Amino acid sequence: MSGAASSQFASARFREARTVDWLELEQRILQIERGRAGSLSDEDLFELPVLYRAALSSLSVARETSLDADLVAYLEALCARSYFVLYGVQPPLRRRIAAFFGASWPLALRSLARETLIAVLMMLLGGIAAYCLVASDPSWYHSIVPEGLAGGRGPQSSAAELRQGLYDGGGDDSNMLGAFATYLFTHNAQIALMCFALGFAFGVPTLLLLVYNGCILGAFLAVFVSKGLGLPLAAWLTIHGTTELFAIAIAGAAGLRVGMALAFPGKLSRTAATARAGRTAAFAMIGVVLMLAVAGLLEGVGRQTITSDLIRVAIGGAALLGWLLYFYVMPVRSGDLDG
Amino acid sequence: MAEARATQGSGRQRGTDRRTFVTPEGVDLKLDIATIGERAGAFMLDLTVIVLTLVVLTIVLLLVLMGTGKALAQILLMIWLLGFFALRNGYFAIFELGPRAATPGKRLMRLRVVARDGSRLRGHQVVARNAMRELELFLPLSFLAYQSSAGMATFATGLFGLLWTGIFLLFPFFNRDRLRVGDLIAGTWVVRLPRRSLNHSVASRAEPEQARYAFTDAQLSVYGEFELQKLEEVLRRNDEYSMIVVARTIRERLGMAGVEGDEHGFLEAYYTALCQRLERNMLFGKRKKDKYQH
Numbered sequence: 267m268s269g270a271a272s273s274q275f276a277s278a279r280f281r282e283a284r285t286v287d288w289l290e291l292e293q294r295i296l297q298i299e300r301g302r303a304g305s306l307s308d309e310d311l312f313e314l315p316v317l318y319r320a321a322l323s324s325l326s327v328a329r330e331t332s333l334d335a336d337l338v339a340y341l342e343a344l345c346a347r348s349y350f351v352l353y354g355v356q357p358p359l360r361r362r363i364a365a366f367f368g369a370s371w372p373l374a375l376r377s378l379a380r381e382t383l384i385a386v387l388m389m390l391l392g393g394i395a396a397y398c399l400v401a402s403d404p405s406w407y408h409s410i411v412p413e414g415l416a417g418g419r420g421p422q423s424s425a426a427e428l429r430q431g432l433y434d435g436g437g438d439d440s441n442m443l444g445a446f447a448t449y450l451f452t453h454n455a456q457i458a459l460m461c462f463a464l465g466f467a468f469g470v471p472t473l474l475l476l477v478y479n480g481c482i483l484g485a486f487l488a489v490f491v492s493k494g495l496g497l498p499l500a501a502w503l504t505i506h507g508t509t510e511l512f513a514i515a516i517a518g519a520a521g522l523r524v525g526m527a528l529a530f531p532g533k534l535s536r537t538a539a540t541a542r543a544g545r546t547a548a549f550a551m552i553g554v555v556l557m558l559a560v561a562g563l564l565e566g567v568g569r570q571t572i573t574s575d576l577i578r579v580a581i582g583g584a585a586l587l588g589w590l591l592y593f594y595v596m597p598v599r600s601g602d603l604d605g
Numbered sequence: 606m607a608e609a610r611a612t613q614g615s616g617r618q619r620g621t622d623r624r625t626f627v628t629p630e631g632v633d634l635k636l637d638i639a640t641i642g643e644r645a646g647a648f649m650l651d652l653t654v655i656v657l658t659l660v661v662l663t664i665v666l667l668l669v670l671m672g673t674g675k676a677l678a679q680i681l682l683m684i685w686l687l688g689f690f691a692l693r694n695g696y697f698a699i700f701e702l703g704p705r706a707a708t709p710g711k712r713l714m715r716l717r718v719v720a721r722d723g724s725r726l727r728g729h730q731v732v733a734r735n736a737m738r739e740l741e742l743f744l745p746l747s748f749l750a751y752q753s754s755a756g757m758a759t760f761a762t763g764l765f766g767l768l769w770t771g772i773f774l775l776f777p778f779f780n781r782d783r784l785r786v787g788d789l790i791a792g793t794w795v796v797r798l799p800r801r802s803l804n805h806s807v808a809s810r811a812e813p814e815q816a817r818y819a820f821t822d823a824q825l826s827v828y829g830e831f832e833l834q835k836l837e838e839v840l841r842r843n844d845e846y847s848m849i850v851v852a853r854t855i856r857e858r859l860g861m862a863g864v865e866g867d868e869h870g871f872l873e874a875y876y877t878a879l880c881q882r883l884e885r886n887m888l889f890g891k892r893k894k895d896k897y898q899h
Contacts, residue, residue, distance in 0.1 A: 277884050278806060288803065299705060322632045331887060333880055335834040336804050336841065343801040346634045350717065350798070353629075354706065354725045362728060370729070445682040452690040456739075459694065463740035466773065466786055524790055541721070541792030548733035548791070
């Protein structure tokens with residue numbers, strides 16, 4: 267060991283030669299992390315990948331030649347931060363929104379078609395069962411429909427009272443339509459999110475929730491039909507119900523998909539299978555929230571201002587047809603599926 | 606000293622939080638999974654922010670309502686309802702969609718949400734992982750409220766519900782990667798992303814000729830890399846008491862009589878000499894992991 271070369275060992279020389287670049291990279295990454303990427307010049311940005319690769323190669327070298335734990339930890343942290351800045355760049359928001367409406371949403375629903383059908387059948391099943399129960403013995407109504415939801419309507423109500431509920435534009439607070447619509451939207455969206463999240467418990471609670479939802483509808487229908495108000499109720503429900511019930515069925519379907527992937531992952535590992543199901547389900551759920559916003563508007567504003575049965579049915583039918591065409595018929599370019 | 610340290614290898618390293626994370630350039634970044642404490646802390650911070658925002662929003666809207674009378678009541682109510690909905694469901698998602706992929710709480714704890722496969726974090730992943738909060742947080746809360754509001758007859762129901770939902774709440778305790786239910790669905794995990802600054806090397810900058818201490822080959826072959834890095838920690842901490850203890854231990858082992866009161870100088874000189882020797886051997890492919898390896 268002699269001469270000037272040995273006075274500093276190799277790793278110290280290595281470190282001295284590169285520190286400037288590391289600090290430069292760190293400075294720029296910090297700027298970008300703080301959301302001030304605009305303050306960097308084009309030249310700075312072009313240099314960024316070069317500096318990043320240099321830091322990565324420094325990390326590899328340091329791991330093999332340096333025993334300075336602090337240096338290696340610093341480089342690891344710096345490289346990880348740079349990695350996420352450089353590789354985490356999202357495409358512009360407008361393109362992502364266009365991709366969602368143009369491809370991701372309809373494609374997710376197409377792949378969920380089987381589950382959606384099951385969800386709809388479950389609701390129908392619940393509806394028919396509750397209808398038969400209440401039609402044969404009206405006292406079932408109270409054990410099916412919770413007090414808050416019934417709002418005083420029930421088998422004991424007279425036909426006139428029930429009719430008033432259908433056409434009265436929401437009672438005394440008819441000037442609060444906007445707030446009413448907003449309330450309905452947030453409430454329903456929360457229920458739909460719950461319906462989806464419960465799918466994680468192998469889908470069982472989701473199925474129960476879907477059946478129960480159908481039960482409430484069936485019980486209502488039975489009461490109104492017994493008073494000769496079946497068609498008006500159907501019209502009252504249709505205007506927003508086609509959108510809302512469809513959305514809830516989709517939320518249930520998304521939950522079922524996740525639950526099934528968790529229970530029966532098939533050839534994939536369980537985590538891989540659920541993550542894949544989660545992708546489809548998440549697209550569907552963003553759509554569900556949007557659909558429920560539309561349903562909230564139709565229910566809160568449309569239903570309270572439009573009192574003609576025919577127009578109510580027409581609007582509801584058109585909405586359903588529109589959704590079906592959009593989800594299952596519209597041609598889709600499956601090129602870009604970025605979320 | 607510990608022999609059963611994590612060995613380098615691919616995949617999960619048993620008993621540690623380090624995970625292999627290979628960049629497209631082929632370098633393993635070795636990310637650290639966040640601990641449950643850090644994540645709980647981040648969540649508490651976020652919850653505080655949410656509740657405070659909600660309180661402020663409510664107060665502001667009430668003040669406006671008092672100022673304008675009934676005319677704006679509907680719009681204010683709409684704003685409140687939508688604000689509540691957006692806070693409850695959107696707060697986490699909006700922040701995690703940002704460039705740092707972390708809510709303010711996570712940012713403060715130096716955490717970040719990362720896609721498990723190493724690709725960039727997508728919007729649908731953020732939506733999926735946060736939609737599941739409904740199951741993990743609000744469902745247990747509702748059962749808790751149910752239990753406290755209802756009488757003894759339904760106590761069992763509430764308790765059962767709480768236990769059942771507790772499975773989802775405590776999910777991160779039951780898997781190695783501390784995945785929440787939402788993380789599992791979304792294909793994400795939460796990693797620690799510290800911001801470190803580069804410290805000076807602890808090796809002495811003095812020329813070897815001027816050094817007060819000289820070590821023989823035998824003395825330098827006593828310790829290995831593990832001990833070297835422990836010594837580095839001691840030198841960085843610069844705590845007088847521990848340096849005295851460490852210096853005495855090393856001297857005894859080396860059989861050197863030393864001057865009392867110059868522990869820092871001695872340790873620095875030994876660190877420098879040992880580091881130099883080990884790094885040189887490393888270049889020749891000879892590594893000495895610790896003092897037990899010959």
